[in-house]
Amino acid sequence: MGMGDQIRKQLAAAALKRQLERVSGEAQAQLDGAAPQVGARTGALADASWDARARFEAMPLYQQVKLMKQMGETLRVESPFFRVHEGMAGATTTIGGREYINFANYNYLGLASEPSVMAAAQDAIGHYGTSVSASRMVAGERPVQRELERALAAFYETDDCVAFVSGHATNVTVIGALFGHGDLIVHDALAHNSIVQGAQLSGAKRLSFAHNDWRELDSLLARVRHEYRNVVVVLEGLYSMDGDYPELERFVEIRRRHGVFLMVDEAHSLGVLGESGRGIREHCGVPSDEVDLWMGTMSKTLAGCGGFIAGCQPLIDMLRHLAPGFLYSVGLAPALAAASLAALEHLRAEPERVQALKAGGHQFLREARAAGFDTGTSAGYAVVPVITRSSLKAAQWANALFDEGINVQPIFYPAVEERAARLRFFICSTHLPEQITHTIAALARIANR
Template sequence: MKTETHVERLRARLLGKAGTERPDAQASALRAVSTRVKPGPEHYDFAQFPELREYTSTRWYYDKQGYEWNMFREHVGVASAEAEVAGRRVINFSSYNYLDLAGDPRVQEAARKAIDDFGTSTGSGRIIMGEIPIFAEFEREVADVLGVEDAVLGVSGYGTNVATIGYLARRQDLILYDELVHNSMLTGAKLSGARRFAFAHNDYDALERLLVEHRGHFERVLILTEGVFSMDGDIPDIHRLIEIKKRHHALLMVDEAHSMGVIGARGLGVVDHFGLNGADIDIHYASMSKAFATIGGYVAGRKELITMLKYYAPGLGLYIASPMPANAAAGLAALRIMRAEPGRARRAVDNAAHFRTRAREAGLSTGLSDGSAVVPVMLADAELALWMSARLFDNNVFAFPMIFPVVPRDAARLRFFINTAHTREQIDRTIRLLVELKAAAPASKGLF
């Protein structure tokens, strides 16, 4: 029997052929589990798909209530503490430009220079001919900030999360995730084919029980959490999670989309916030569309992890074009400003603390939010959230409603992203409006 060489195995991976079943074997397996289906229009006519019916029903509700459609709403100019939307200047609580760097001249100039130096595209994937110095500069610097060995920059925040989890976890592996992690983590977990269990939000005893029961039946085990939970604005006990993952020989991945650049004495995320050794978190991830004021994502950790992701992970190292030079340069400039100007992060967190304090004093619930720049205002139901969002916009305040399926049916809310540029006057005015509107709200009709 011929022995497959390392070069042959690498070639098979690069061509996407490693580990695939023969087509005839796949067809036989599919026939064994499938049942006869008589195709109807709902199977081939997009207009009959249930998703489209859901969209149509939602548009009907907005029209019936006299609300302006609030999705894909255009704005002009930079989305800072204020923005121009539909021809009016509004106080903006729906952009996660936490450090107000999206319009910073230094970040803009870095993006422009990258276009001058490298064009709008590198022209291919990084593994082929798409590598430029900016990528490695960003990776070295973010690894240094986190206290780990290496990092890899990805094109998309969402895609980087999906690609990392989808590659690292396999059918013989287990993923345990906090029930409130972001959809990108859930999608990566589903695509991986690994066995998956959710544990109740920040319930570390529940996580421990799952590990005791299931750890011995799987090879790799990934534990997924966030640095700041994007819907609730709370921060998990990373120390406890590190202790648990070490005891059970698992891997811990932390999604820092809303924590990196914001929490911690220097605003540098959970490592800074908890005073951690960065190596104690196995997989550091962050989207760059928040504090970094650009798009993309990164993964950081041990050099061996990053080597595998760069050379083998589809959607991160393979089968995908490189990041845009301008986006990478903007992210690098933002990271350097974060390090040089920690006061930006402190102002964002202080502004959010002021919002929470005023809201609670006024009898509004801000749920679990604590210590971050994400503050929900919890409401009785989805109809109230939609009505209050519409009325706030009438009063030149933009806050987006979060309703099912983004949050549970009984956990509707308005979500407020607080940034370093918000003023106390803007926050106080918004709290007064929320109290007045809640008192004047119509009774729910139970339509959602």
């Protein structure tokens, strides 16, 4: 590509980016301006106005999708998303009949393809069928569902646990059910979408603090804690975009000092942090009862699907009887519950998987930094970003790696700010040292072109 072509592409990308930043506000303003006034218009004119408004194509969300597609077409960058995997995905995967080194999945301990885990799921299907088909409260439970919850409660050293059918829905429904008007929800500025959505839907006041900045949180609570009835602080055990973690012991001190609830989302830290994979509490040396709500997912380390909350008995009783995402949703499929229960048993019995994951993550971080890549604040536990600071570059690098037999996903604008565009590598315990070294070498060649 000539220098002139490169400059034109960069200018086109910048123009499309600015357009994408404006489109939501502008489209909504246009729709609001065109909205018919009830009682002011009648007949064909009113019908035409309503017809123009009731179109999905006119929604700001669709305008964003259209512009993202336009950006890819203008820059001649093939979309790296929605690729079809033709078998089990772990350290390697098969796409289009070709095997790739795979850094685009959360099968951190390789348990989703473990024969005994798959056998447990198959046995559950043979005994219970593929679905329980209704809410557990109104239609009854299956033993394996409660076995999983009791095992998770024991793992977290809590009174009880309740399992939901979706990790995202777990945060949304639990935060929304427990907190409302007159309460305050404070979360890390980089908290997962599910945490933000739950806070927004709850009706409670929502504030954020700078990423992992316990001092800012302390100062914030000193100013406003007295204005609210219940206050909950929500953190993540391992942040999936940056691969870093909070100083949990500092947040525990704040919990005590200000009299607030503390919720920790362990979606990416369960089975990853701690010598035996017990998560951030083991990594930071914090007793389990210093955190009020332990949230986690079964879709990553635990080789299934769904989410859970572990905590004291009053908490679990409230959620089991009144949380909409549990009460009005189908119960966890027996095959998924059985798979996650078997995976949890492997996690408890085989800490060497956790050590292999730690070694691979640290190797990737070490070699990426040695090659001159910006890995941000990653601590080298399962998640390592390579920050490109350019959406175009992130997409180009991802596609170039794919051509060389390496599958990794880019994260770019508008999912993150343009300056934070990146490739995001997820490392599994089953990745071989030579696969990691080969990947960094390939990335270095691509970056130097």
